[in-house]
Amino acid sequence: MRATRATLVAFVLLATLVPLLSGCSRGTSAQDKIIVTGSTTIQPIAEVAKEDYERRNPDQVVLVSGVGSSAGIENVSSGTSDIGTSSRELKDEELDLGLVDTPIAYDAIAVIVNPSNPVTSLSKSQVKAIFQGAITNWSEVGGPDMEIGLVNRDEASGTREAFAKIVLDKERFDPTAVILPGTGQVRSVVAQEPRAIGYISLGFVTDDVHAVAIDGVEPSEATVVSGTYPVQRVLHMFTKGAPTGLAKRYLDFVLSPDVQESVVRDAGFIPITAKGSNGG
Structure with a gap:
């Protein structure tokens, strides 16, 4: 051994180490910046969606960081990020953090x-x-x-x-x-x-x-x-409370057909609507 x-x-x-942070370097205020941190699995979806979202909303910036699901959950819970991405369900000790789940893919x-x-x-x-x-x-x-x-x-x-x-x-x-x-x-x-x-x-x-x-x-x-493959899961984006403002706009964009049928599939994942219901 x-x-x-x-x-x-x-x-x-x-x-090769995966870069942790991507995003534009232009100056922005807190009001037009969306911070997304968490799962390295979800990172490709979040990054490509970010690029498409910024093209459509040039006055807004999305910062995406792949730091792991647990760190993403911790960050959104503490308010240091707007959205925490996770490739796992919440643990029992995380259920009382006030997080709201938006399933984005299988x-x-x-x-x-x-x-x-x-x-x-x-x-x-x-x-x-x-x-x-x-x-x-x-x-x-x-x-x-x-x-x-x-x-x-x-x-x-x-x-x-x-x-x-x-x-x-x-x-x-x-x-x-x-x-x-x-x-x-x-x-x-x-x-x-x-x-x-x-x-x-x-x-x-x-x-x-x-x-x-x-x-x-x-x-x-x-x-x-x-349902025949036995090792499968849902991919999540969490917010502290119900999503509002720019975070909601970005999440709505991620759930849109443009992203689900192109970005999600191109990244090798399965759209959240594929099983006929949002969240499965």
Whole structure:
């Protein structure tokens, strides 16, 4: 395990860091600025929507920061951001913060392996056992005699929280896994290391990695909408109380057909209206 973990750490050091903050640099007042912070999963939607929104509203600026779901929830709760984005549900201790949820999209969490790995399907119970350290060699799940290299997300990650809830039944992760702060880094390491396994949003899956089927079902829009893919979630934008003012205008724009049918789909996610009701 030490050799595998050392190799994975080396790839971590080479992974490209995701910029935290994007936005215009022109001077603005508090009245014409919208601050959106939180999930790195939702960041591509928020950033492209920001660009389209600013083109239509040149007197307004949207600042988008990918700092993790937990930080986004904390920021909107404390008033340091107008909108907090999250790829997980609120925790029990966050339910009394006065936050109002605007669901914006559906997503599948894809379990990814290196394209050279012949394993193309795992059961949900096998995935749980792998990420808890009970299965440590690919030969135990029909693959080659090769140690499994676990790649996990940090505890601030909404993707990690959702994965733990859906797959691990809120039980512990194997503490020996390499921990990474962003989706892009997980994908980069798995793409370079034949032994690695990780999990990322379906919208971030590229040809550099392979998303395995879970319980015989591949992650896709069709399997998310039908409910047959077992590892799926809703993506959220939270406000402190009911959205008003510029925050409401931006949220309404994100929910508009222009964004849902273009930006959301182009980012690899599923429009919130796809299941026939807002929020599912």
